Amino acid sequence: MAFIRSISGVRATLGDALTPALVADYVSAFCTYLPDGAIVLGRDGRPSGTWMEHAAVAAVQACGREARILGMVPTPTVQIFAEETGTAGAISISASHNPAEYNGLKFLGGDGLFLRAGQLQEMWRLVDGGRYNYVRAGGEGSLTRVAKPLETHIKRILDHALFTADGGARLRAVRDRKFTVVVDAVNAAGSSAVPQLLEAMGCDVVPLYCDGSGVFPHTPEPLPQHLGDLSRAVREHNADLGIAVDPDADRLVIIDNHGNAIGEENTIVLATHAVMSAAEYFSTDDFDARTAVVNFSTTRGVEDAAAAYGGTVHRSAVGEINVVDKMLSTRAAVGGEGSGGVIVPQIHAGRDSLVGTALLLDFLVSRRERLSEVVASLPVYAMIKHKAAFEGDPSNLFDKLEKTFSGARALHGDGIRLDFADAWVHVRASNTEPILRIISEATERERAENMVKDVQDVMSASAYMSS
Numbered sequence: 066m067a068f069i070r071s072i073s074g075v076r077a078t079l080g081d082a083l084t085p086a087l088v089a090d091y092v093s094a095f096c097t098y099l100p101d102g103a104i105v106l107g108r109d110g111r112p113s114g115t116w117m118e119h120a121a122v123a124a125v126q127a128c129g130r131e132a133r134i135l136g137m138v139p140t141p142t143v144q145i146f147a148e149e150t151g152t153a154g155a156i157s158i159s160a161s162h163n164p165a166e167y168n169g170l171k172f173l174g175g176d177g178l179f180l181r182a183g184q185l186q187e188m189w190r191l192v193d194g195g196r197y198n199y200v201r202a203g204g205e206g207s208l209t210r211v212a213k214p215l216e217t218h219i220k221r222i223l224d225h226a227l228f229t230a231d232g233g234a235r236l237r238a239v240r241d242r243k244f245t246v247v248v249d250a251v252n253a254a255g256s257s258a259v260p261q262l263l264e265a266m267g268c269d270v271v272p273l274y275c276d277g278s279g280v281f282p283h284t285p286e287p288l289p290q291h292l293g294d295l296s297r298a299v300r301e302h303n304a305d306l307g308i309a310v311d312p313d314a315d316r317l318v319i320i321d322n323h324g325n326a327i328g329e330e331n332t333i334v335l336a337t338h339a340v341m342s343a344a345e346y347f348s349t350d351d352f353d354a355r356t357a358v359v360n361f362s363t364t365r366g367v368e369d370a371a372a373a374y375g376g377t378v379h380r381s382a383v384g385e386i387n388v389v390d391k392m393l394s395t396r397a398a399v400g401g402e403g404s405g406g407v408i409v410p411q412i413h414a415g416r417d418s419l420v421g422t423a424l425l426l427d428f429l430v431s432r433r434e435r436l437s438e439v440v441a442s443l444p445v446y447a448m449i450k451h452k453a454a455f456e457g458d459p460s461n462l463f464d465k466l467e468k469t470f471s472g473a474r475a476l477h478g479d480g481i482r483l484d485f486a487d488a489w490v491h492v493r494a495s496n497t498e499p500i501l502r503i504i505s506e507a508t509e510r511e512r513a514e515n516m517v518k519d520v521q522d523v524m525s526a527s528a529y530m531s532s
Contacts, residue, residue, distance in 0.1 A: 067167070069499070070189065072182050072384045076160045076169035079113055083168055088120040091188075092156065093197035095172055096128035098188045102153025102175060107135035107143035107214075109159035109313035110253035110279035113168045117158045121170075122208060129200035131207045135214045137277060139254045139314035140171060141417035142218045146211065148177040148413070159254075159313040162286035162404075177413055179386040215258050219265055222423050225412055227346040238430045240267030247271040247307040247320070249295040251285045252278045255314035255418065262419045263308075266426055271302050279312075287311050287318035287405060289326035296324040306425075306436050310418040315385075316405035317418035319425065321437040329405040330364040334443060336407040336421055337367050339428035340399035341374040352398040352411055358391045360384070361482045362491045362504045363403035369444050382479030383493060389414045403448075447510035451503040451517050452495075453524065459494050459501060462527060466492060469523050490516040 068082040069075070075091055077083035096104060104125045108114035118134070125132040130153070135146060140157040147155035153175050160167035172180045172188070180188070191197065200206075222228075228236040246268050250256040256275040263270045273295055274282045284291045287309040299307040299320050307320030318329045337357050340347050344354035355376035359367050360383045371378045381391035385406065392400045392410055401407045406416030407424065425436075432439055455462070463481040473483035480493025480501075488507035495502050505516040 067499075070185075072179075072185065072386060073161070074169055074171040074179075074185075076163060076167055078166050079168060080166075083113070085116065085120040088117050088170070089124045090192050090195070090197075091170055092121045092124035093128060093199070094188050094191035095154065095156065096125060096130055097191050097196065097198045098184075099153040099174070103131035103133050103151055103209075105133045105135065105143055105146045105149075105152055105155035107138040107140070107146075107155070107157050108254075109140070109157070109161075110137045110256065110277060111160070111165065111168050111312065112279050114158045114279065117168060117170075121156060121158065126206035126208065127199050128197065129204045129206050131209060134208065134210045136210070137254055137256075137279075138214050139218070139258050139310075139418070141315055141413065141415050141419065142214050142258065144173060144177040144415040145218055145221055145413050146214060147173045147175060157313060161313055162311045162316065164285060165281050177415065178389060179415075181386055181390070215261055218258065218419065219262050221412055222262065222420055223265060225346070225409075227343060227427060228423075230346055235427055235430070236266070239426050242267070242426075242430050244268045244306065244426060244429075245271065245302060245304040247273055247295060247298045247302060247304045248275055249273045249287075249292065249307065249309040250275045250314065251281045251283070251287075251310070251312055252276045253281070253285070253312035253314070255310040258314055258419060259308060259310060259422065262422060266423065268426070271298065271304060273298050273307075281312070285312050287316060288329065289318075292318065292320065292326055296320050296326065300324040305429075308418075308422060311405075314418045315416040317407060317421040318405045319436070321440055322435050323437050325437070327436070327440045328448075330366065330403040330446075330448060331440065331443060332405045332421055333359060333363060333401040333403060333407060334366040334370050335428065335439070336401065336409075336424050337370040337376075337399055338373070339424040340409065341371060341376050342428065342431065344374065347398040347409075347411065349411070351396060353396045354398040356395055356397040358388055358395060358397045358400035360388055360402050361476060361479050362493070362502070363401075364446055364448060364506060365489070366444055366446060380476070385416055387479075444508075446506050446508060447513045448504065448506040449510075449513045449517050453501045453503055453521070455501045455524065462501075462524060463492065465527050466520065466523055470519075488512050488516060490520060492520055
């Protein structure tokens with residue numbers, strides 16, 4: 066039995082912690098917390114999302130609100146519709162990359178942004194106290210089913226200046242290139258969305274796992290070890306690239322034309338190149354095309370990419386809303402997370418695999434190179450991602466690490482990140498699992514591995530248990 070509530074929302078396991086009553090309680094609290102207005106609802110395609118949608122709609126209507134139903138759509142589509150006039154907020158029914166036994170709820174405000182930590186704490190208090198604003202007879206809410214939400218999402222992307230300036234010359238160039246792309250959407254929310262975008266950009270699409278059933282053909286987190294079928298399909302179809310997304314399609318992972326996974330960290334590296342190399346289309350009074358934001362756990366490759374254009378990179382705590390807040394405060398035109406999340410706030414301020422895909426195709430055309438050639442020009446780093454069980458207050462461990470590695474520059478705000486001249490290591494409590502995450506990166510794999518071992522040694526010496 067697992068139940069987790071964090072800055073990422075609520076996630077729980079089916080058959081025990083995740084019940085209709087739990088869904089109703091959290092949606093009722095959400096409606097009670099928000100100002101007046103409609104609530105947008107979308108789901109990532111997991112079979113359990115159907116009954117969760119029914120429970121959520123019932124709670125929205127019991128609170129006297131209009132429920133606007135998008136059906137099976139990516140979380141970024143939900144974010145776009147949350148921005149509509151008359152909307153108070155939105156809920157994406159999704160457990161993101163978690164396995165099939167999980168589902169969850171992600172909460173967004175009427176600005177399309179995820180609720181911040183303080184806002185969520187207020188909502189948690191309503192849930193814990195069972196205090197909800199239900200309406201009496203005659204005040205029941207309504208239900209509206211939104212037609213063709215994916216078309217709205219795709220139009221938002223292709224209406225960006227990158228694709229409309231100069232009479233749409235760059236979009237025509239992408240269409241003329243006629244990329245062949247294999248898509249693995251783990252049969253979830255990206256099953257229609259990603260192919261529709263690619264077709265709108267003139268691509269020949271080879272759907273691999275895009276049946277929309279929500280039944281995962283493999284572990285849904287889009288990591289290289291889970292994408293063997295996609296790699297083989299790229300080679301078999303002589304495709305230009307393969308695209309993998311997680312169940313709610315906010316994360317993008319790419320396979321090159323030789324069938325090689327380029328690593329989820331390189332998604333945001335390529336997106337940074339794509340935006341900064343086309344700065345004239347992204348620089349406005351509100352956004353600086355040569356400013357990027359990523360979280361503390363993301364590769365130094367982003368700094369390398371920005372340096373090629375005289376750009377600047379800022380870092381934030383892990384979590385989409387943390388990255389977005391930092392982007393808005395620094396006017397960054399591009400940002401995201403090393404897990405494959407790309408954010409371009411001029412389109413909407415959230416991770417979006419469709420945005421990342423469109424940027425990548427344009428960048429490949431502008432470079433006049435194949436994906437494998439572009440990736441070969443990127444600096445190579447070795448990154449180690451380790452999970453560790455722990456006992457006690459992790460803040461005590463963070464203090465111990467800073468004292469032990471006094472020669473490193475310590476960055477706080479999300480666990481601790483220790484920066485060395487040739488490497489870094491970040492140790493933090495997970496937002497989605499009851500674990501510590503230890504992430505290290507260096508130019509040499511042995512160096513990265515040794516940093517993880519050094520952290521484990523400190524944990525062992527301090528009576529922490531790791532696994």
